[in-house]
Amino acid sequence: MATILIVDDDAFVRTLLRDMLAGQGHALLEAEDGREALDVLRARTPELVLLDLFMPRLSGLEALAAIRQRWPSARVLVISSLDSERLVREAIEAGAAGFITKPFHPVEITTAVARALAN
Amino acid sequence: MASSYWIGDAEGRVLGPVALDVVQELVATGRLQDVTRASTDGNHWAPPEHFPEILALLLNAPKPEALFELERQEAGRVWDQLRAMQGKLPHEVFGIEEGAAVDAYRNCFFKLVKRFYPDRVRVQAHPDLRRAYSDAFHFLSRLMVHIETELAAGRAVRAMPAIRDTPVPAPAPRLAPPAQPPPARPEGSKAAMRPLPRGPVPLPRATYEPREFVGLQRHDDRVEVTVRVTAQNSTMFTQHPLVNIQSGGVFLASRTSLPLGTPVDVVFHFDNPAREIKARGRVILENAGADPRAPVGFGVRLVALPDAEKSFVQAFLARAAKR
Numbered sequence: 001m002a003t004i005l006i007v008d009d010d011a012f013v014r015t016l017l018r019d020m021l022a023g024q025g026h027a028l029l030e031a032e033d034g035r036e037a038l039d040v041l042r043a044r045t046p047e048l049v050l051l052d053l054f055m056p057r058l059s060g061l062e063a064l065a066a067i068r069q070r071w072p073s074a075r076v077l078v079i080s081s082l083d084s085e086r087l088v089r090e091a092i093e094a095g096a097a098g099f100i101t102k103p104f105h106p107v108e109i110t111t112a113v114a115r116a117l118a119n
Numbered sequence: 120m121a122s123s124y125w126i127g128d129a130e131g132r133v134l135g136p137v138a139l140d141v142v143q144e145l146v147a148t149g150r151l152q153d154v155t156r157a158s159t160d161g162n163h164w165a166p167p168e169h170f171p172e173i174l175a176l177l178l179n180a181p182k183p184e185a186l187f188e189l190e191r192q193e194a195g196r197v198w199d200q201l202r203a204m205q206g207k208l209p210h211e212v213f214g215i216e217e218g219a220a221v222d223a224y225r226n227c228f229f230k231l232v233k234r235f236y237p238d239r240v241r242v243q244a245h246p247d248l249r250r251a252y253s254d255a256f257h258f259l260s261r262l263m264v265h266i267e268t269e270l271a272a273g274r275a276v277r278a279m280p281a282i283r284d285t286p287v288p289a290p291a292p293r294l295a296p297p298a299q300p301p302p303a304r305p306e307g308s309k310a311a312m313r314p315l316p317r318g319p320v321p322l323p324r325a326t327y328e329p330r331e332f333v334g335l336q337r338h339d340d341r342v343e344v345t346v347r348v349t350a351q352n353s354t355m356f357t358q359h360p361l362v363n364i365q366s367g368g369v370f371l372a373s374r375t376s377l378p379l380g381t382p383v384d385v386v387f388h389f390d391n392p393a394r395e396i397k398a399r400g401r402v403i404l405e406n407a408g409a410d411p412r413a414p415v416g417f418g419v420r421l422v423a424l425p426d427a428e429k430s431f432v433q434a435f436l437a438r439a440a441k442r
Binding site for chain 2: 009010011012013015016019053054055056057058059060061062079081082083084085086087090101102103104105106107108111
């Protein structure tokens, strides 16, 4: 089981993801935006970060760049409703391990998390 | 290297750095709305008017009347696609090899089905578009359930006749006058997402219905209500004979009237012990004062309130009753 950081400004999404993944035995950390995510990471490095792109204060893409630079062992799965093909490509090129489009299905999340952790 | 932009919306959210064509795609498809500011370095922000290239994208977004007609045309295309899918074998629908593993089917299914997620359609969209998306979504969902069932039983995957029989309207006459847009939603509606699919662990068997998909924020149909719950007013969960915690609901005393069926996000702030519970629901009863014998307000049927949180509410009510 792994430690996973959930970064999303939508409290409902965080709650849903937390409930899904806690049931799989993972330890969960949460942050409301990119800046808070970096604060959390300074204290503890999770194996996986679930990262929204459109958030207050510090965007997901900026947070992604910072995470890849400072905590390269943490894998990042982007979860966003902004499903532009170009944006997906940019996120992957910036080091995301995957891109899940909202709305998401629990099966999709648990499968993607298992795959990201296995890799 | 092409210029990069940061975009901010009315809710203070930030996207960037992204190329201009990403902004263009997101604006044109309605994914990016309410742009209030922009930046070329992420630090110095200005209104979109200061960026002619951004302003041009926002001004070129389709007008509501044009959008309505485009949506009607899009509905026709989706039904055409659905007819084509119904004529194929399952692996052809998902564009993978026959005999593929269930994970491969799922990957392709999720990519394809989300294109037709019914709530991607704006509330005031042409009604045909929501129907077309819903038809395609349900066809694919049932096909995926069928595939999982067949593979789990060790059988080869073939489309079920019932799936092939998903009714699809005949193509609409191209010159038919478009329906009028429905009336606007009441003011005060706020963004949120789809109903909670929280369930026991391990995850329940998926049916891939739209309600199981979550996380899509909408800005045009959902109302957010915040309620402080104390021992004194906790009767909101018990007093109403029809809408109470036993029936999975709550009655919220309010002078604000919400139409029946309005989706609501309720945030309860319990005071002692302090706890925040978020629940999703729908207005199933309202009294705006027409019935003087009943309290004024609206009743909300809560959706998928987890057992742990329901237990907390019941314990809170039991303590409140003793005070």
